[in-house]
Amino acid sequence: MSVRVRCAPSPTGYLHVGVTRTALFNYLHARHHGGAFLVRIEDTDRERSKEEFTRSILEGLEWLGLQSDEPPIFQSERTEYYRGLFRQLVETGAAYHCDCSKERLDTLRAEQTAAGRTPRYDNRCRDRKNVNPEGAVIRLKVPDSERITVEDPIYGTIDFKTEDIDDFVLAKSDGTPTYQFAVVADDYDQGVTLIIRGNDLLPSTPKQVLLYRALGWEPPRFAHLPMILGTDKQKLSKRHGATSLLAYRAMGYLPQAMCNYLVRLGWAHGDQEVFTLSEMIEKFTLEAVGKAPAVFNPEKLLWLNGEHIRLLSVSDLTDAWLAHLKCLEQDRRYLEEGRGADIPSAPDLNRLLAPDNRPWVEALVAACQERSGTLVQITEYAQPFLSETLEYDPKAVAKVLTPESRKPLEQVLSWVRGSLSLPDEAGIHDFLVSLSESLGLGLGKVAQPVRVSLTGRTVSPPINTTLSILEKSIGKAKVEERLQRGLELAGGASL
RNA sequence: GGCCCCAUCGUCUAGCGGUUAGGACACGGCCCUCUCAAGGCUGAAGCCCGGGUUCAAUUCCCGGUGGGGUCACCA
Structure with a gap:
């Protein structure tokens, strides 16, 4: 007889990680054996069942890619x-x-x-x-x-x-x-x-x-x-943060990273930590599932998410980021009060989605890829590249835009002004290196003032990459404007 | 309380009688370096306790302890 398994959540609450892990194991077992995975909504409690929960459960499963092989059935019918x-x-x-x-x-x-x-x-x-x-x-x-x-x-x-x-x-x-x-x-x-x-x-x-x-x-x-427990070793419940799986979408987690993290709760395949979905399907067996309950560890999930972000092609990662941004505002309701309130609002999506802008959007995502643990971090890194106006972090200004920084800033500004357009990243790098040498400074003494002037912060992708992308995203004139502003903040005169 | 389940670093885990007890997250140090990351190297950290069985127990058995789950016209 062929394998038929099911996931049977009740719509009396959002899809949480416990139910999600159960759904995943059922799904993997079905796929591993070439069987069917079914979804059934157990809405026999007519008092507590809510349409909204049903929707979020189905949406959550869809997000992870755990679709039912047959139309979901509803017990109330x-x-x-x-x-x-x-x-x-x-x-x-x-x-x-x-x-x-x-x-x-x-x-x-x-x-x-x-x-x-x-x-x-x-x-x-x-x-x-x-x-x-x-x-x-x-x-x-x-x-x-x-x-x-x-x-x-x-x-x-x-x-x-x-x-x-x-x-x-x-x-x-x-x-x-x-x-x-x-x-x-x-x-x-x-x-x-x-x-x-x-x-x-x-x-x-x-x-x-x-x-x-x-x-x-x-x-x-x-x-x-075995159960998934909270950090206090108690059964997972509301007070353990992110009640809904979709909160993780809002927080910038990749569905494949969620699956990877959850599959490792109670299951292992030797020392392997990172799995693609097809590897999970291939290697998953019930016999390898352990018996002891597991504590949900957000830090490891974050690490794994970074791993998966780095596993994606730039194009796929860009699509994942844009998909996350599209859902962000509606997903906010899944976030717990306090948690995730700091997630910046989505930038101008139309601009990011415009085909003409795709090259620099991908370059931007690529620049953020290796330093981001979540898609939200990409958004944070991306901010200075996306908004016309720039907020300068006072601490960064105080620390970096010192009188000593005027000289390199002046040089960089006049170089940009004197160029019709900027060379490629390697060319920018060469210029900055030779500039720092001629000024008798380390590259950091040039890069940091430029970085703070251009992004308002001490942290950004490599300075040549930052300049290069900025020229395409906000335009050369804005780049000059920001360098000028940086120079002023450093106490320098207008050039 | 009854019933049931579980027990390797702080956490996730490998181990299926003989191992210097392995890996990963997090943590410390070092390297790399224009920032932040990423990456590389490295350090600290574990077999719940007590009995058996056995030449030999982290591993098998029993008991204890500890933890968890469940006892609704909820699911």
Whole structure:
């Protein structure tokens, strides 16, 4: 039988990294075996499910490239299917109606907890014949003392006892299914052969196996993944920052870097750290997945993102940067308060997208490539090249635009003025080197004043590259203007 | 509390009875250098504890400790 796996998120929140990693492992497993990867939206909780979450989940998966091989299905559209199964279960006596009130259940639980016992349903309605199905829930009749054995390819053999499982609810009082029921019904219906999910769902596996039995179905295989924890070693939650995967898009992470980072949480292939997506597909196996939970480490993700930025061709990186900028404003809503507030707003996109500008835009991206860890850092490096106006960092000015810097600045300015256009980068470099030699200064004494004059900061791509790109992006006249301004800030007179 | 899972540097991990316990992130130092990076070299840092099994345990078994998950008409 061919492999069919699925990702079944519930739209009660944004797609977070835990669900994302599970989706990735399912996807890799499917691709590795030439099987199908499906997406199912588990929106049985009609109170908490939101359209917005569904959209962001599908968008997030799409961003990573983890598309469903079949159109995603929505559980909220399948109530008739579930209804038929409920009828069957009640008729065969595998399940029964229960009209115990919420209040009774609550006090029962409270008593049990107070007495130090495990809270569980007391089976009051199990053998009652006179329960009015209207407004009643349906519970599974869980057998008394049986052993449920799960053969997990990651965790090995795990045994559960049915004594530890109470008669759980399959149908809510409004007739809609609970998660426990809907998962089983749909995994069966979709022909899912292997369920790969987080091990927080391990305790519900025996319940679902029981349900398969009650329905007379062969259960699929189950594989559980170790959890991803926050830095405090607690289950990942809102307070661990970036709730939504798409926040990482806003923060300038590459989808392939996200996948690479996530695949290494719980999985390894010898000493290899950097993987392309096709390498992941080729090398990924469930057998190589570990059992211990992993702490999410943003610093390593950042490093890996830099690696992937450097792996891309300049053209691909440029496209990735522009794609990130296009989504930036709408993605801002995924950022946590405080976090990412410092992400500069997108520059004039139309200008960046104009085909005529592509050469210098690519040159700019290439200049930022080796020094950026995220696409946002590219934006930061790029700022002086994109805006007509320039803000001078007072600290940079104070430190670099000293009286000693006047001489080299004057020389560079008059050289630029005297040229019809600037030579190529090598030519600019040659000029600056010979200038510094003739002035008896180190190259730094020339480069830094020019850098601060042109960019307002002490940090930028190599000075010849900076000059060269600037000439094309803002024009030679603006370059002269900025050099003049730098000279003035250094206390020099107008030239 | 019941049930279940887990345990190698701070973090991610390799290891599948005999290794100077390897790699990566982060951290320190050095080199390169017009800034920042990147890159290169290098340093510090780890097998939770106790019993077994064995000629030999990080590795296998048991117990403890510690951590995590889960016990809803949430998923």
